[in-house]
Amino acid sequence: MSTTQSSPNPSTQDVDFCTLGMFILDDIEFGEGIPPVKGALGGAASFAVVGARMVAGREHSQSVSWIVDVGSDFPNDVLDVIRSWSTKCVIREDQGRLTTRAWNGYGPNEKRDFKYLTPKLRLEPDMLSEEQVFSRTFHMVCSSVRCVSIVQKVLERREQLLQKGYVPSSPAAAERPLFIWEPVPDLCTPEEQERFLTAARVVDVVSPNELELGMMFGRPGWDEKNEDDRELVRKILKSGIGADGNGTLVIRAGKDGSYSYSQGHGIWLPAYHQPDPSNPPPVVDPTGGGNSFLGALAEGMISQGRTPVETIESVLAQSGSWKNILQTWGKDGQIPLALICATVAAGFVVEQIGVPKISEKDGKELWNGSEFTERVRLYTQRLYRTLEQSPQRHQLAI
Template sequence: MAFHLIAAYHRAQQYDIEFKPPTPSVYGIIGGAGSFAVIGARIVAGAEHGKAVSWILDVGSDFPADMMSTILSWNTGCIIREDKSRQTTRAWNGYGENEKRDFKYLTPKLRLDPWMLSDAQIFSKTFHMVCSSERCMLIVQDILQRQKSAGLGRSARPIFVWEPVPDLCTPEEHVKFLEACRVVDVVSPNELELGMMFGRPGWNETNEDDRKLVQSILLSGIGPESQGTLVIRAGKDGSYSYSKGQKGLWLPAYHQSQSGQASKVVDPTGAGNSFLGALAQGMISQGRKPSHVINDVLASSDAWNEIKFQWGNDGQVPKALVCATVVAGFVVEQIGVPTISTAEDGSELWNETGFSERLRNYTQRLCTTLKQLPQNHEWMKN
């Protein structure tokens, strides 16, 4: 089971987006970090494992019926809590230069705490969190304590995927950020947020000082045994992932600009949340169809086989990153969440295409890209 705990800054289930002119603004869209993270996990889980994606949905008196219908169509393990005495949480997103996003709540937000989780949820294999450094540490501590208290002979530590809340990616927070990194398995700011955390305008893999920053974070430690992963989400430039003692890994975004063709990217809102929800689910999808597709396509790639060897565990993290990249490609194609439907053969479709189909398409392109990269390319260095 993958439970998506959206803590401290529980994203709205309805939101408005104010784009930079001349793009018109939109209102009352389904979304929020929780919804987008769940979509990411659900796409990777597939219909067979959809119910294992567990989350909590707080519904106010004004929650639209069509929005509820859409959420139910995902067929997840959603626990709905209805409170007619309050409005549904609503938020505003504003976009400026370089896709810089501003965020604020328009109605009071609710906080989700570990004590609210059911016994089944508390023993989830993965947890995705969007919160401050301090809240992150408290959540991990509380979940592990609840697991220990419940016992039941289940002692395997879950995988914690942490997305630092953007508003607190400031130099004043960087010490707490490093502390929180030591209790999670994956930490993933985007390139702007990582830069801001250390008093910089952003982060760039080609900048030597920025590469040194990555090394200092890894030396400080990610995860209880310092073997965790830093995943830097870089929008149209894909993602950069690093783990102590491993070679860095760059994966291009699913949608690449092509000369003479219109971009398929409509709105990046929620893509990062979905990326990490998919990553969390991908981390526990070894032996399932997504893993088989990736292994099948990339079996003959020496570069990929080296990556799997370097990262270990049959490439668990790199394969989860591939799944996450493909899922983000679905999310940017429209304003709001991608649409689920069923093909004539009964298979599941998202935006009228199957996840496995896109996964195969991306890995085929990736196979070619990896072959074209010289062995001394920056991400192949220690």
Template sequence: ALTTRGWNGYGENEYRAFRYLTEKKRLIVEDLTPEFLGSKSFHLICSPSRCGEMIQQILDRRAAGGFGDSNEKKPIMIWEPVPDLCTPEELANTLKTMKYVDVISPNHEELAALFGENHTAGVNRALIEKHAQRLLAEGIGSGDTGAVVVRAGKEGCYIATSELTRWLPAYHQDPTKVVDPTGGGNGFLGGLAVGLARTGDIVEAARMGSVAASYCIEQVGVPSITCTHDGGMGTPEEEWNGSSVLERLTEFRGRTG
């Protein structure tokens, strides 16, 4: 297979399952083109040990390429722990690796599994908050300035840093708007990565992630994108699924401000 293929399963009470259908195709740092190597943020889905290795390799390649990183200008590292290693046996390695990232973002089931627990009757907010605080207490990022962002399906996301805790709702509150949740988590973290690079504000970044995810789950497959040109002049305006991303973000900001 040209790419790794996987299976996502969904059931009642926010139940989710995942398994690989083909051998994993491992992406390595050497695969990054110079353009991608210069990114302001990186989303890593991998084991704890590989996360630390990849971050160091990215920084080494950037140093060799003259990107001029400093402590203040290093790229933002967002880590999504690989689901099958969210186990109590990997908890110590997970806590150690958090020191090298700016954001750790498991979903609610993966976070619970790290501590040998589960959500038996839907999303348990108290359990999410307890586990997120346990991660935060160990320190995330340089100077313990990082964040935990827990993705919790229709309940939205929970954000925890040393300075704030905050729940944000999912963008879609009408369940009929959700056609297929596949890709919602990756869409969220892509939006979060862009938001952090642009604003440096974890809550605003999570809003951007929520809006990005909303477009991923409105249909089977990828969203439709159209561009309108103002008579051939000016900046083209994009519409996703027939709506303006900026207008949707503004509306969501008004709901959650």
């Protein structure tokens, strides 16, 4: 196996984001007479990286790092797309195997069935470079047991490197990283419930979607309006999220946005694309929307002082309701800001099959023809209006 760095201009930027998700080429079947798609650039890693990369922007693109395993059948045009993002991507080439491929089938309510078509090559913490091990955030899509193992191994590797004299590139890189965990859908079952609660206690953010959260507790789904479903949230928070018990549960709800809870408080944010009978939203394919949401969330959590977060803060500076939300979240006030970045990123990803297209015009970086920060501004302006009209819609009681 040979390993190369995909960026033509390696930098000394800290690694802000690293995913242990896999790169996958996707075959997608939508049903309802929509033609299937073969070999689309996908996998949790690709979509999470796109989300993080949007928030990072061109200036911090090298802070986003990941591993792509290339097999003998890897398409050159896909490699070109990856390189166009200018991330700190490690490409591992092995001509003795096929690239990991999978089948995705969609049913009612965006329910997804998934299976691998070729053998998968799972990423392990010992495969990460020293730079990647000292990432400020980590994204994982895995079982509860594997989640605990990954966190332990990452922290152990960091400690071992420090003891051997390794010097992180900055004080921020030496601090305990943030772990964002996406439970693997097919293990969201009642039998897995206690292991799920155990894993939640070692991460900073745990994020099932509303169907997966319901399934974990033997229910058909999760609905914020249902008292029994809100009790599930209280149970998870009481069990504890994170090392100090004050981590965050983020419930991704597709077209209904996201519901996020920490100890004593919660927030609802609508999806970027809202239903409009007179002007239907340009939503084509939900594949990867959740992954990109969490990649952007992770990057947003450590992006204080950068353009997307400054844009949000500028638009909402005069909102008393927003100030109250930030005060309620206290030291975790970066979470609501990061959730806005995550919502906007997911809005780009669902507009086409596969990943959004990056381009440049008049010196500006565009995704699907729009600036990420401009969409952040537009979304935040809409949020400002609803916050002032009905703040109770956004602040969730637990």
